[in-house]
Amino acid sequence: MLQACLNGGWKKDHHIAVPLTVAELVRDAASVRAAGADDLHIHxxxxxxxxxxxxxxxxxxxxxxxxxxxDMPIGVGTGAWIAPGGRARHDDIKGWTVKPDYASVNLNEEDAPEVMAMLTTMGVGIEAGLWSTDDARRFVDEIDFDTCLRVLVEIPDVNGNEATSEAVSIITILEEADCSLPILLHGQGESVWPCxxxxxxxxMSTRVGFEDTFLLPDGSLAPDNAALVEAARALKVV
Incomplete structure (x- = not known):
């Protein structure tokens, strides 16, 4: 599965084509779908x-x-930095009347188990975001795997060797805990294309989009999210 992560927290001063308005997100959703994306992740x-x-x-x-x-599943981010921040954002989540198909929850955030419990009660799928081996250990120690849709192995902006090494370490912890959830592996910045x-x-599944990088595999600036999706599809091993 290839997920398109359309915007993250970036704004127009980072790339003029970052979709922010509803109309822009609709435009990019249609274009990445045509380019071969299966799922969406938006902020x-x-x-x-x-x-x-x-x-x-x-x-x-x-x-x-x-x-x-x-026909395209849509997920949203729930990061603790989103206003009003921390547990104060729980009321917004509880107030959702129209719900996403899934939401990502970062295991490096203190209230991750609480957010996961809310989403489970609401019938929203959960992507468990693991940014490190510490996150992976917390996940296997504290979270019921059956409540999650999949695991996101999320590698920070590091070089290719570091990225793949960290990914292996996180995945090994999951395997040793007999976690059979699907894995979506992705990177940030320099680690995007190695991941x-x-x-x-x-x-495994993966994702690309402006949330993670503005650059194509050759280092040139991507004009839009669709170009990143097309590049990722071109790298798929047949």
Missing amino acids: IRASDGSETLEPDALRQTLEAIRAVVP VRMAWEKG
Whole structure:
């Protein structure tokens, strides 16, 4: 599976084509679908472009995207940095009337188990985000695997050798705990393309998009999210 991560927390001063408005997210959802993406991961934005989990903003965005790509699962980020921040954002999540298909939860955040419990009660799938071996150990020690849709092995902005080594270490912890959940492996910055290649080689899912990189495999600037998706598809091992 190839997921397109359309925006993250970036703004137009990072890349003019970063989608922020509902109309821009709809446009990019359609273009990455045509380019070969299977799923979407988005960060909902308020009218001022800031990240939000506010129920009406989420509803408007999801409804608009689903009208254009109705067969495409949509996930959202739930990071603790999103205003009003920390546990104060729980009320926004509880207030969702229209729900995403899944949401990512970072195991390096103190309230991760609480957010996961809320999402499970609401019937929202969970992507468990593991950024390190410490996150992986916390996941296998504290979380019921059956409550999760998949595991995100998320490698920070490091060189290719470091990226693949860290990915192996995290995956080994999961395997030793008999975790059979699907894995989506992705990187940030310099680690993006090594992780995409490793994921395809190992038969895992992966993701690309402006949240993770603005650069194509050859180091040139990607014009849009669709170009990143096309590049990732071109690297897939047949």
